[in-house]
Amino acid sequence: MSVFSFEILEQIKGGRARLGRIKTRRGDIETPYFVPVATLGSVRALGYDDLAALGTKCTLANTYHLHLQPGDELINKLGGLHKFMGFSGPIFTDSGGFQAFSLGFGREHNISKIGSIFPHGRAADGRAAEKVSEEDHKRKNGKANLTKITDEGISFKSLHDGRWHFLDAKSSMKIQSNLESDIIMAFDECTSPLSDYDYTQRAMQRTHEWAGQSLQYHDKSQALYGIIQGGWFEDLRKESTDCISSMPFDGIAIGGSLGHSKQDMHQVLDWVVPKLDLRPRHLLGIGEIDDIFECVERGIDTFDCVSPTRIARRGSLFISPQSGGGPDNKFRINIKSAIYRDDEKPIDPNCRCPTCRVYSRAYLRHLYVSRELTYFRMASIHNLHFMFHLMEEIRESIRDGTFIGLKKKWLQIA
Amino acid sequence: MSVFSFEILEQIKGGRARLGRIKTRRGDIETPYFVPVATLGSVRALGYDDLAALGTKCTLANTYHLHLQPGDELINKLGGLHKFMGFSGPIFTDSGGFQAFSLGFGREHNISKIGSIFPHGRAADGRAAEKVSEEDHKRKNGKANLTKITDEGISFKSLHDGRWHFLDAKSSMKIQSNLESDIIMAFDECTSPLSDYDYTQRAMQRTHEWAGQSLQYHDKSQALYGIIQGGWFEDLRKESTDCISSMPFDGIAIGGSLGHSKQDMHQVLDWVVPKLDLRPRHLLGIGEIDDIFECVERGIDTFDCVSPTRIARRGSLFISPQSGGGPDNKFRINIKSAIYRDDEKPIDPNCRCPTCRVYSRAYLRHLYVSRELTYFRMASIHNLHFMFHLMEEIRESIRDGTFIGLKKKWLQIA
Numbered sequence: 001m002s003v004f005s006f007e008i009l010e011q012i013k014g015g016r017a018r019l020g021r022i023k024t025r026r027g028d029i030e031t032p033y034f035v036p037v038a039t040l041g042s043v044r045a046l047g048y049d050d051l052a053a054l055g056t057k058c059t060l061a062n063t064y065h066l067h068l069q070p071g072d073e074l075i076n077k078l079g080g081l082h083k084f085m086g087f088s089g090p091i092f093t094d095s096g097g098f099q100a101f102s103l104g105f106g107r108e109h110n111i112s113k114i115g116s117i118f119p120h121g122r123a124a125d126g127r128a129a130e131k132v133s134e135e136d137h138k139r140k141n142g143k144a145n146l147t148k149i150t151d152e153g154i155s156f157k158s159l160h161d162g163r164w165h166f167l168d169a170k171s172s173m174k175i176q177s178n179l180e181s182d183i184i185m186a187f188d189e190c191t192s193p194l195s196d197y198d199y200t201q202r203a204m205q206r207t208h209e210w211a212g213q214s215l216q217y218h219d220k221s222q223a224l225y226g227i228i229q230g231g232w233f234e235d236l237r238k239e240s241t242d243c244i245s246s247m248p249f250d251g252i253a254i255g256g257s258l259g260h261s262k263q264d265m266h267q268v269l270d271w272v273v274p275k276l277d278l279r280p281r282h283l284l285g286i287g288e289i290d291d292i293f294e295c296v297e298r299g300i301d302t303f304d305c306v307s308p309t310r311i312a313r314r315g316s317l318f319i320s321p322q323s324g325g326g327p328d329n330k331f332r333i334n335i336k337s338a339i340y341r342d343d344e345k346p347i348d349p350n351c352r353c354p355t356c357r358v359y360s361r362a363y364l365r366h367l368y369v370s371r372e373l374t375y376f377r378m379a380s381i382h383n384l385h386f387m388f389h390l391m392e393e394i395r396e397s398i399r400d401g402t403f404i405g406l407k408k409k410w411l412q413i414a
Numbered sequence: 415m416s417v418f419s420f421e422i423l424e425q426i427k428g429g430r431a432r433l434g435r436i437k438t439r440r441g442d443i444e445t446p447y448f449v450p451v452a453t454l455g456s457v458r459a460l461g462y463d464d465l466a467a468l469g470t471k472c473t474l475a476n477t478y479h480l481h482l483q484p485g486d487e488l489i490n491k492l493g494g495l496h497k498f499m500g501f502s503g504p505i506f507t508d509s510g511g512f513q514a515f516s517l518g519f520g521r522e523h524n525i526s527k528i529g530s531i532f533p534h535g536r537a538a539d540g541r542a543a544e545k546v547s548e549e550d551h552k553r554k555n556g557k558a559n560l561t562k563i564t565d566e567g568i569s570f571k572s573l574h575d576g577r578w579h580f581l582d583a584k585s586s587m588k589i590q591s592n593l594e595s596d597i598i599m600a601f602d603e604c605t606s607p608l609s610d611y612d613y614t615q616r617a618m619q620r621t622h623e624w625a626g627q628s629l630q631y632h633d634k635s636q637a638l639y640g641i642i643q644g645g646w647f648e649d650l651r652k653e654s655t656d657c658i659s660s661m662p663f664d665g666i667a668i669g670g671s672l673g674h675s676k677q678d679m680h681q682v683l684d685w686v687v688p689k690l691d692l693r694p695r696h697l698l699g700i701g702e703i704d705d706i707f708e709c710v711e712r713g714i715d716t717f718d719c720v721s722p723t724r725i726a727r728r729g730s731l732f733i734s735p736q737s738g739g740g741p742d743n744k745f746r747i748n749i750k751s752a753i754y755r756d757d758e759k760p761i762d763p764n765c766r767c768p769t770c771r772v773y774s775r776a777y778l779r780h781l782y783v784s785r786e787l788t789y790f791r792m793a794s795i796h797n798l799h800f801m802f803h804l805m806e807e808i809r810e811s812i813r814d815g816t817f818i819g820l821k822k823k824w825l826q827i828a
Contacts, residue, residue: 041780045787048772060487070780077774083426086772313787341484358500359461362492366455366484373459373727376787 002185003248004223006301007282010398016273016299019367019398022251022280024223025158026082030281032394034287034387035060035092036309040069041085045311045376045385048086054384058089058182060296060304062180064096068158068174080180087284089237092304093181093216095172097207098285099190099225100154101256101379104147104192109159133196142284149189169213177219185215185284186252188227193257200231200257214249223250225282232259234271241275251280253298262291269298289318289331289390293407296394297355308387312379315368318386326412333361335379340365353385354378418664420694421559424812430687430713433812436665436694438637441471441495444806448801449506450723454483455499457798459790460725462500462657467768468798469649472503472597474718475803478581479509479587482572486592494594506718506810507595509586509628510620511602511641512699514568515670518561518606543587547610561601563652578599583627583749590632599667599698600628600723607671614671622657630660637664640687647672648685655689665694668714669820676690681714703732703745703804707821710813722801726793729782732800733762740826747775749793754779768792768801781814 003025006282009020013260016129020031036051038059043051050061061081066072075084081091101213145243148155151166165174169187188207191200194339207229218224245252254272265286272280280301287305295303308318316332318325325331325348333347345357347364355364355378367375397403407413417439424433428768436446445823450465451456452473458464465473475495480486489498495505530724533621562569567582583601590598602621605614621643632638644650659666666687672679679700687695694715701719709717710774722732728745733741739745747754747761760770769792781789812821823826 040784040786041777042786042788046770049768069784070755070776071647073778077756078758078774082775082779085797087776089611261656264511288760294455328716340489342488354463359491361500362484362488363455363498365500370454370483372456373454375789377459377791403564404802 001344004032006278008278012398012403013401014113015297015404016401017398018294018301019287019395020280020301022090022183022301025180025221026056026088026090028300028397029057029090030343030390032398033057033290033302034291034308034391035304036384036387037062037304037305037306038085038087041066041075041081044313045380046309048213050377050381051087054381054388056087056089056384056388058158059087060092060094061085061179062099062115062183063093063172063179063185063300064099064156066179067175068160068165069094069168072175075176076180079226081181085338091179092184092282093176093179093185094184094375095176095185095187095227096156096167096286097154097172097185097210098190098255099156100147100149101190101192102155103159104149123159131198142151146292148161149203149206151209152268153210154189154227169210170217173217173219176222180222182189182223183251184218184222184224186211186218186224186226186249188229188255191231193232193260194255195231197231197233197236200229200233201357204229204231204236207238211244211249215249220335225249225251225280226252227252227255227284228272229255230263230357231257232268237268237271238275241272245276245279247281251282252276253282253284255284258286262294265291266294266298267299268349269295270410273299287387290327290411292390292394293411297407308383309380312383315375315379317347317364317379318383320350320386321410321412323348326410331410335365335368337365348386350387351382351389353382355382355385420665420692422692423479426812426817427815429711429818430716431546431710431812432713432816433809434694434715436504436597436715438472440502440504441779443471443670443716444809446706446710446812447471448706448797448805448806449715449716449718450720450801451476451501451718451720452505453479453720455480455489455495458727459504459771459794460723460798464795465501468795468802470503470705470798471801472506473501474506474508474635475499475593475595476510476513477507477586477593477599478513478570480507480578480593481510481581481589482574482579486589490592490594499638504596505593506597506696507590507592507593507599508698509599509601509641510570511568511586511599511624512580512604512669513570514561515604515606517570518563518572525799526660530567542786547613562684563617563620565623567601568603568756569625573647583624584631586629587631590636596637597665598636600632600633600638600663601626601639602643602669604698605643605645607646607674609645611645611647611650614643614647615650618645618654619641620643622654625658625661625663626650629663637786638664639665639667639694641667641669641698642686643669645671646678646682651682651685652689655686657692659690665696666690667696667698669698679705680712682707683709684715687713697729701801704741704825706804706808707825711817711821718737722797723794725798727790729793731761731778732797734764735824735826736764737762747825749775749782751779755773761796762800765796765800765803767796769796769799 040105146157172187228243340361344359397406560571586601640658644654754775757775811817
């Protein structure tokens with residue numbers, strides 16, 4: 001049996017936002033919580049000491065990527081992922097199913113889980129520019145795609161050596177067991193916002209099959225979350241919610257596709273969450289600042305996303321509303337801008353992170369434009385500290401009953 | 415007047431190695447000391463907090479590079495280099511004269527200060543493959559070279575914008591004053607191991623002229639080191655030593671070229687050091703482990719070198735003799751080797767650095783082959799910690815009278 005429980009400490013009045021505590025064999029996570037991504041067993045640019053100094057409670061690593069490099073069996077032989085990466089808190093792993101999308105259609109069509117973020121996903125009516133049927137999927141399989149999907153599982157063409165690797169529920173559970181992560185995900189197929197109804201339905205049915213197999217095969221010392229699919233089709237999402245939540249998972253994750261806009265994503269949550277029971281709810285791969293507020297309000301407990309560290313590496317650094325952050329600038333300054341050339345202020349004058357305590361915007365801009373490696377760490381530290389601090393404020397506001405006020409202040413809603 | 419003094423605490427019996435203490439306005443440096451290089455105002459991949467945790471006493475930044483990016487006037491406006499880079503200890507700056515070599519002949523002929531490191535500097539007799547005269551210098555000026563050198567100063571073609579920048583003793587002193595570093599270098603011309611006698615003599619004479627001008631123009635709140643040149647020609651090196659040490663510098667630096675082999679470098683020091691008085695002695699740009707022992711033995715107090723952090727980024731990590739390090743492997747393992755794929759040991763089982771306390775060779779190899787940014791920091795921390803620890807052992811051995819034994823143990827001399 002897994003040492004795993006979830007307790008709801010506070011539920012907002014007349015709403016779905018809630019304060020909770022996930023207990024795992026490697027420590028507790030107060031929710032809502034933002035889970036930083038350690039794709040290959042490191043949160044990019046940060047060391048184990050940085051994660052500790054930031055007070056990082058948990059991380060999420062990628063099953064498929066670690067399976068390829070350095071290999072889950074090797075990690076197991078070396079004592080598991082915690083020992084390997086020097087992180088003693090709870091680790092989530094995904095199931096590899098997301099890469100069916102990200103290395104398949106996502107890669108080919110240059111779209112994200114919310115299709116409209118990239119031009120290819122947009123049409124005149126704000127919906128998909130094209131629909132992709134089962135036939136299209138088949139036709140493209142084995143060509144530009146790096147994935148082949150059948151009812152049995154997913155074949156991936158490795159970007160390392162060009163060889164094909166096959167994943168199914170059983171092998172995904174085995175890999176996650178080898179990694180010795182604490183919270184694992186059922187094997188699923190993440191569809192594209194471009195997939196049509198029939199294809200999305202087929203993929204959802206596969207995902208439900210695989211959910212049952214994951215329950216059967218998973219390492220019982222690990223907590224297992226089921227993943228709800230169904231794209232942005234109301235009846236499919238509701239069907240998937242009923243199916244997954246009827247199974248004895250430890251927690252429930254909501255996977256993509258989440259439609260073509262943030263509004264679509266909110267709509268999907270409004271279909272799904274009211275049908276869920278009290279188990280913890282994880283929203284996979286989402287984590288911009290407005291998303292956090294909107295999805296916490298809709299009852300999400302945990303989020304994982306590469307965004308805060310990825311945008312940091314590309315020059316985007318978070319600022320709070322007191323320092324001029326808002327929905328218009330996505331709570332970011334872009335440090336490469338010449339206006340910061342002689343700016344003595346820290347990134348965010350209200351931030352107490354190690355970067356802001358010592359470095360000016362001018363210095364960080366200098367490091368950025370000089371491509372100095374020091375930049376990547378200090379920028380990532382700031383953005384993660386910012387996220388953790390934001391989550392703390394959100395938890396505090398749920399405790400105090402001031403969450404809606406906090407959301408309105410941040411998102412500038414009158 | 416600069417707040418600067420040097421005290422010799424212990425002198426080895428019958429030899430030149432010595433224990434000393436440099437006092438500066440920003441703190442003391444116990445010598446022999448290895449000074450890490452912060453070319454553009456950051457020790458590559460490390461933050462101010464890393465430098466503090468490593469107990470870094472001082473760093474050396476590059477005048478010419480900071481002059482171009484972000485600009486010394488900007489740094490001055492922002493409160494000086496210490497504030498800019500968040501380092502409160504003493505900072506050395508070079509004079510820009512080294513770039514006359516590194517961006518000029520060094521770049522064109524692909525050689526280092528010790529010519530024989532690269533094939534181009536080698537000939538059948540182990541000496542220079544070619545000699546370069548004044549005429550050759552002139553002919554090449556403005557072609558492949560990025561430098562033009564006259565008795566007035568050095569023009570550099572910027573790698574940033576292609577524009578020419580002129581440096582002379584006066585402007586070098588002005589830039590170093592703007593940077594507000596603590597120990598500055600007189601303006602000099604660093605020649606190539608390929609330069610012939612006549613050219614090296616001419617460059618040395620210029621360097622002596624510029625030494626006088628540097629004394630005249632430098633910011634009197636900064637400690638100024640004169641630089642001895644003269645290539646690997648005995649009479650020139652001795653003439654330069656007499657000239658520079660007759661001037662009222664706070665310390666003496668020894669610049670390149672240092673010949674075509676490590677033996678040549680030792681020979682140069684044996685010509686120079688016996689003629690010096692008790693002022694502190696800095697060897698510019700040298701710092702492999704065998705060099706440290708050989709040059710400390712020959713009376714050098716401080717070294718700066720990019721090598722420990724540069725080789726770390728390229729996969730070479732230091733190991734001590736107890737862990738198999740020696741002259742044959744240059745005290746290094748190369749972490750990219752497949753033999754470390756499943757090696758659970760830390761880089762050096764005898765090391766107590768933050769990297770070795772937690773990470774295995776297997777994990778570091780995984781980060782290295784995956785090009786994960788985390789690698790660069792953790793590898794640099796190890797190599798710098800290793801150098802600092804080695805210097806501490808060396809200082810201890812001078813105090814104890816066991817330096818020669820320590821050197822023999824490390825360099826495996828019977």
